[in-house]
Amino acid sequence: MDNITVSLEGRPYDVLIGQGLIGKSGEYLAPYARSGRLLIVTDTHVGQHVLPQFAASLQAAGLSYAAHLLPAGEGAKSWAELERLVDWLLSEHIERSDHIVALGGGVVGDITGFAAHIVKRGCHFVQVPTTLLAQVDSSVGGKTAINSGAGKNLVGAFHQPALVLIDPDVLDTLPRRELGTGYAEVVKYGLIDAPEFFDWCETNIDAFLAGDADARLHAIARSVEAKARIVAADEKELTGVRALLNLGHTFGHALEAETGYSDTLLHGEGVAAGMALAFRYSVRRGHCPVGDADRVSVHLAKAGLPTTLREAHVDASGGQLVEHMLHDKKKSGGTLPFLLANGIGQTFLAKDVDLDDVAAFLNEERGR
Ligand SMILES: O=C(O)C(=O)C[C@@H](O)[C@H](O)[C@H](O)COP(=O)(O)O
Secondary structure, X not given: OEEEEEOOOOOOEEEEEOOOHHHHHHHHHHHHOHHHEEEEXXXXXXXXXXXXXXXXXXXHOOOEEEEEEEOOOHHHOOHHHHHHHHHHHHHOOOOXXXXXXXXXXXXXXXXXXXXXHHHHHOOEEEEEEOOHHHHHHHOOOOEEEEEEOOEEEEEEEEOOOOEEEEOHHHHHHOOHHHHXXXXXXXXXXXXXXXXXXXXXXXXXXXXXXXXXXHHHHHHHHHHHHHHHXXXXXXXXXXXXXXXXXXXXXXXXXXXXXXXXXXXXXXHHHHHHHHHHHHHHHHHHOOOOOHHHHHHHHHHHHHOOOOOOOOOOOOOOOHHHHHHHHOOOOOOEOOEOOEEEEOOOOOEEEEOOOOHHHHHHHHHHHOOO
């Protein structure tokens, strides 16, 4: 089993990665269960496919649980579902010493973490991510949020989990499209600052997508290590280091907003198209060799991910997409920094980007 520590000063926590961990959850969660009980938040899909095995393990360890089901999908990151969740936690007489367990993908983790942050001014929570995207990205680092009418993740807080339990075996039941969306975030770590990991992805993509256990473990552990390192360096995204994790997200969130956060374009697909756009925009600005941008698109396409506006099902003008970007949390003092790249593994935060130029670039991209 891999054990990666997120080294936050005074509040370090472990990310345990191992095959079959879901079946041993009771053993690992016993120390976190006040009076032998855990409050589980999951969704209707995971409730059917993973909760039974998870719950059996808790029972075998002498723990009891109560569970709350969210609807599956991005739509659950809403004020209405947050209210229902908070009401449920209070109806269960939650105490601040309790641990809430987020069992599910990024949506479950994000809304549960935010509820844990606000209920009784802060309760503990544990992440048990069941999608690749949540395992390699959203379960680690403490970004929690719901969406608002104005955009994605605009209402939230930093609230770190006490523990993250990752079982790659649960990915066996993940639909192929979901696996692809998580893979976009795996590739992101190579593109940020680890060219050798991008090379590894190019070599091992087929094994990874086919479910090879070693390839999966390597990709997940390598991604979590990268995320833990970056989060420990800049927990609250104040110095620009953590902003690197947002590669592809400025474009990606705009595409998601344009498609209504629907199944038309899943989050990881928006990030994939966003990374391809960020690399091509970096070429246009003279930062990045065209060969590197091509490699990125070819690789993402191999995973079945969109790399153009057309493939992302977006037909908006550049101006309309820039309008969505103006809600980005990186915007400060009227300017919006962009994650661009000097090449694969050489991402940087550009603070001098002219939004009219971005709009013109996106208008050209419409014909691609
Ligand atoms: O953890 C981070 O920091 C990230 O930016 C990781 C992203 O992949 C993730 O999607 C995150 O939730 C986006 O954050 P946001 O601040 O752009 O909402």
